[in-house]
Amino acid sequence: xxSNVKMAGTMKKGSEAAGALSVKQDFPILAQDVAYLDSAxxxxxxxxxxxxxxxxxxxxxxxxxxxxxxxxxxxxRLYEGARKKVAEFINAKPWExxxxxxxxxxxxxxxxxxxxxxxxxxxxxxxxxxxxxxxIVPWQQVAKSNGAEIDYIPVTQEGTLDMAExxxxxxxxxxxxxxxxxxxxxxxxxxxxxxxALAHTQGALVLVDACQSVPHMPIDVKDLGCDFxxxxxxxxxxPSVGVxxxxxSLLKEMRPFLTGGDMIKEVTLTxxxxxxxxxxxxxxxxxxxxxxxxxAAIDYLNAVGMDNxxxxxxxxxxxxxxxxxxxxxxxxxxxxxxxxxxxFNLGDVHAHxxxxxxxxxxxxxxxxxxxxxxxxxxxxxxAACRMSVAxxxxxxxxxxxxxxxxxxxxxxxx
Amino acid sequence: xxxxxxxxxxxxxxxxxxxxxxxxxxxARDTNPLCGDTLExxxxxENGIVTEARFDGTGCAISQAAASMLTEQIQGKxxxxxKDLNKDDVLGLLNIPISxxxxxxxxxxxxxxxxxxxxxxxxxxxxxxxxxx
Numbered sequence: 193x194x195s196n197v198k199m200a201g202t203m204k205k206g207s208e209a210a211g212a213l214s215v216k217q218d219f220p221i222l223a224q225d226v227a228y229l230d231s232a233x234x235x236x237x238x239x240x241x242x243x244x245x246x247x248x249x250x251x252x253x254x255x256x257x258x259x260x261x262x263x264x265x266x267x268x269r270l271y272e273g274a275r276k277k278v279a280e281f282i283n284a285k286p287w288e289x290x291x292x293x294x295x296x297x298x299x300x301x302x303x304x305x306x307x308x309x310x311x312x313x314x315x316x317x318x319x320x321x322x323x324x325x326x327x328i329v330p331w332q333q334v335a336k337s338n339g340a341e342i343d344y345i346p347v348t349q350e351g352t353l354d355m356a357e358x359x360x361x362x363x364x365x366x367x368x369x370x371x372x373x374x375x376x377x378x379x380x381x382x383x384x385x386x387x388x389a390l391a392h393t394q395g396a397l398v399l400v401d402a403c404q405s406v407p408h409m410p411i412d413v414k415d416l417g418c419d420f421x422x423x424x425x426x427x428x429x430x431p432s433v434g435v436x437x438x439x440x441s442l443l444k445e446m447r448p449f450l451t452g453g454d455m456i457k458e459v460t461l462t463x464x465x466x467x468x469x470x471x472x473x474x475x476x477x478x479x480x481x482x483x484x485x486x487x488a489a490i491d492y493l494n495a496v497g498m499d500n501x502x503x504x505x506x507x508x509x510x511x512x513x514x515x516x517x518x519x520x521x522x523x524x525x526x527x528x529x530x531x532x533x534x535x536f537n538l539g540d541v542h543a544h545x546x547x548x549x550x551x552x553x554x555x556x557x558x559x560x561x562x563x564x565x566x567x568x569x570x571x572x573x574x575a576a577c578r579m580s581v582a583x584x585x586x587x588x589x590x591x592x593x594x595x596x597x598x599x600x601x602x603x604x605x606x
Numbered sequence: 607x608x609x610x611x612x613x614x615x616x617x618x619x620x621x622x623x624x625x626x627x628x629x630x631x632x633x634a635r636d637t638n639p640l641c642g643d644t645l646e647x648x649x650x651x652e653n654g655i656v657t658e659a660r661f662d663g664t665g666c667a668i669s670q671a672a673a674s675m676l677t678e679q680i681q682g683k684x685x686x687x688x689k690d691l692n693k694d695d696v697l698g699l700l701n702i703p704i705s706x707x708x709x710x711x712x713x714x715x716x717x718x719x720x721x722x723x724x725x726x727x728x729x730x731x732x733x734x735x736x737x738x739x
Contacts, residue, residue, distance in 0.1 A: 257639075257640050258640070260641075260707055260708070264707075265705070265706060265707035268707070269706065285733070286737075287733055287737075440733060454639075456639060457636075457637045457639045458637050458639075458642075458644070465637075467639050468736075471639070
């Protein structure tokens with residue numbers, strides 16, 4: 193499959209840009225004169241993925257798991273083939289992968305399908321203060337209905353987790369630790385492997401939100417030692433489809449929270465029996481073409497090499513961190529050692545105003561609370577600007593951002 | 607591709623060992639949710655030997671013929687034979703080209719036979735083996 197991946201891009205050699213990838217030409221949208229620095233919100237799609245979508249709709253489109261005819265059989269084979277690719281990509285078994293609408297739906301599946309009937313009154317769930325709303329609100333909901341309590345691992349001034357507090361909170365024996373691998377605001381790479389091992393000794397299961405890590409580094413669910421893991425396809429250079437991983441034994445005991453067609457074995461007028469895993473959790477027609485395109489995105493990433501991507505992204509974020517720090521009046525949030533994103537503010541200017549000026553200069557960044565209102569409260573700002581990188585981002589994009597920020601300083605008379 | 611050979615149609619129209627045993631020593635039922643086939647197997651076991659095997663259910667010619675053939679195969683043999691039977695054995699019995707989309711139909715009988723036999727053998731049908739069926 194990998195041999196089919198058409199890549200125009202290369203990796204730069206030589207001392208100046210050692211380790212930097214040059215794959216921008218694989219992404220048609222980036223031919224436009226825009227410095228796209230919002231990949232953490234959604235990533236651009238390589239031609240290989242766009243072609244996979246086009247090929248599916250122009251040659252094979254049919255519903256899956258239904259027809260006996262060739263198109264339906266091919267669509268099913270491609271859809272289940274994509275599941276295998278995802279499984280291999282994160283070192284899981286194919287039947288441990290559930291395709292969802294997005295990562296949020298995946299966390300809701302864990303909240304309703306596992307926590308909903310496992311959490312008793314007085315049980316505890318442990319989160320962190322740097323979680324995205326998607327990894328807070330579902331737990332608040334299930335805690336409210338089951339009478340469970342939520343604790344949050346505090347975030348230090350440096351923007352890392354307070355590990356001493358984490359250990360104390362884990363000693364309270366929560367039933368679940370749900371934690372982001374990489375903060376979508378601070379870029380902090382959390383010590384998930386260490387925390388998962390600690391959590392397991394206290395009898396807690398571990399859910400990892402890998403949305404912000406999976407585009408930047410190799411992910412291995414066995415190595416991380418997590419029980420659940422979610423990420424979104426659209427942040428992984430594919431269309432909108434979510435991935436939910438859970439260990440086989442957990443998936444078997446979990447209950448479906450979406451029910452209906454395709455997730456059943458038999459239905460009578462008085463009841464129904466569930467299909468095998470993973471289909472038990474895929475009610476209704478799934479995102480067939482999107483999942484197949486996610487498989488194509490993984491082929492593309494494997495062809496580039498996740499290790500190469502990690503090297504490129506790390507180098508670029510180090511460069512951006514250094515360059516941004518040199519802009520007068522800038523406040524950067526979070527630690528130096530980070531992945532993927534840098535959140536900042538320029539003087540006392542509201543992030544939306546900064547982003548508007550940057551847009552006029554062809555620089556696309558995110559501004560707002562980044563679905564992390566508790567963390568923003570901690571940083572004591574209503575909003576922040578955020579730039580983020582991906583395998584196609586170049587130093588020139590960062591330079592364009594810095595130049596536009598210097599222009600913004602003039603506009604706002606800083 | 608000729609799936610509906612004389613022998614398949616013969617087993618489909620005149621199934622051997624169709625029915626249920628009154629007090630089976632081993633029994634299982636499963637369905638193929640993709641097409642709605644249902645199948646159950648009941649076995650009489652004496653001293654580890656399958657003395658009687660019956661299948662029952664509804665489904666396509668392929669699934670019903672394959673299940674009927676399997677009951678003939680297992681009768682008179684040690685129950686542990688169920689562990690050795692695999693995909694190729696069933697395809698050999700059917701002796702027709704089976705497209706990937708019809709594989710699940712062809713192998714439903716074998717899956718149910720294993721589901722019935724394994725608990726008596728102290729075994730469990732792993733997902734890995736199920737995927738190979």
